Amino acid sequence: MLTACGEDTPAAGGSCAGSEVTVGITNSSSDAPLYIADEKGYFKDEGLSVKLQPFDSAAKMIAPLGSGQLDVGAGAPSAGFYNAVGRDLPIRIVADKGSMPEHYGYMPLLVRKDLVDSGKVGEIADLKGRTVAEPAQATATSSTLGTMLGSADLTYDDVKHEYIGFAEHVTAFQNGAIDAALTTEPSATVAEERGVAERLATPPDFYDQQQLAVLLYSGTFAEEEKAVGTCFMAAYLRGARDYMSAFENGKLREGERSDEVVDIVTEAVGLEPALYRKIVPNYVDPDGQVNVESLRKDYTFFKDQGLLQADVDVDGIVDSSFATAAVGKLGEYQQASS
Incomplete structure (x- = not known):
């Protein structure tokens, strides 16, 4: 079994040599x-x-992904995403990019x-009757809030909603414009x-x-560049494994490997290393597995809220074949020892 933190044996890459891949990022x-x-090459x-x-938001990647102008991108399982898929835009969900298991609740x-x-x-x-902020209407965050309110026998509509970007939540708290918010890191830590x-x-x-x-993945990339899609996924999962191996139970480990991850990520997104070391990180599955049950739950929330323009087969747009093939090349992930 292969270990984490970049110790996977690099693939030969012969079938993918010279291939170009355009990837949308949100600088997050x-x-x-x-x-x-x-x-790390x-x-x-x-x-x-x-x-x-770079894109201002993941939502702005959907059109170029659907047209094949962008090969790979980030996505949020929002009502807007499903409505785009419902208009027959060929887009595939191929791997986890950010999820919240225990210790990784990066959107408190x-x-x-x-x-x-x-x-x-x-x-x-x-919170009943109070103003709660979310980044935008009809995102997965709305389903998060609905679930949390439900634990107190409240509905999503029992609070007032303010839709403002995560980065603006701190100012909104300072100004008294909002009472509560679901806020991603690092803004959550900054607010505290x-x-x-x-x-x-x-x-x-x-x-x-x-x-x-x-x-x-765009439909064109997934269907016409299968070998390249697998090569890309193998490299992505090596990055994910290095990232996850830097943490244990949501806390940064001590050591050079964790320091390397901190240096790379903070340099890329423009964060102070000291702040990054304090935040609760997002989880990324080291084998790329997607929580399809969660996608179904959020989809049902959007449907119950009357936000969907057409029915979408959630299971049908999840393509795990690339992650499966990549894991076949790399071996299954093993958590680094403490």
Whole structure:
């Protein structure tokens, strides 16, 4: 069995030599496996020339992925994504890119600190009628919030919704514009350090292993470049394994390998290393497995909310063949020892 942290034997890459792959990124920390694979030469080991193309959001990648102008991209299982697929855009979900099992709840539920200090909000039930921020309407975050509210016998519509980008949540707390928010890292930690919010709950306690972000292949790339798709996946999973091996139970390990991951990711996304060391990281499955049950659950939430324009076969757009083939080349992942 092969171990993690870049000790997988590089693939021969002969069948992929000289192939070019264009990859959409959002310059977020969840792009870590891509940055690591690029910086450590894993794509080159597979014979690939990879261009990382920044986008303002994952949603803006959908059209170029559907047209084949972009080979690989990030995705969020939102209502907008499923509506695009429902318009026959050929896009495949091929691997995990960001999920939230225990210890990896990187999108905590925050509450404005003055509400906590005054005793007005001490549990989820106290959010009834209050304003809760999410990054956008009809995203997987909405399903997260719906599940967490449901634990207190509240519905999604029992709170007021404010849709603002994660990076703006800190300012919104400071201005008193919101009472609570589901906020991803590093903004969650920044809000705490500035004393404007406190963590009320972590999603894995209510919705274990939610699939928040996925790796996507365009239909053209998946169908016409199968060998290249497998080569790309092998390099991506080597990056994911290095990334996950830097953590244990959501905390950075000590040592040069973890330091290397910190250096690569913070350099790529422009974060201070000291801040990155404090945040709760997202999980990326080292074998690329996607939580299809979570996708189905969120899809049902969107449907119940009347947000879908057409029915989509969720299972039909998940293609695990590339991850399976890549694991066949690399061997199954083994967690590095402490």
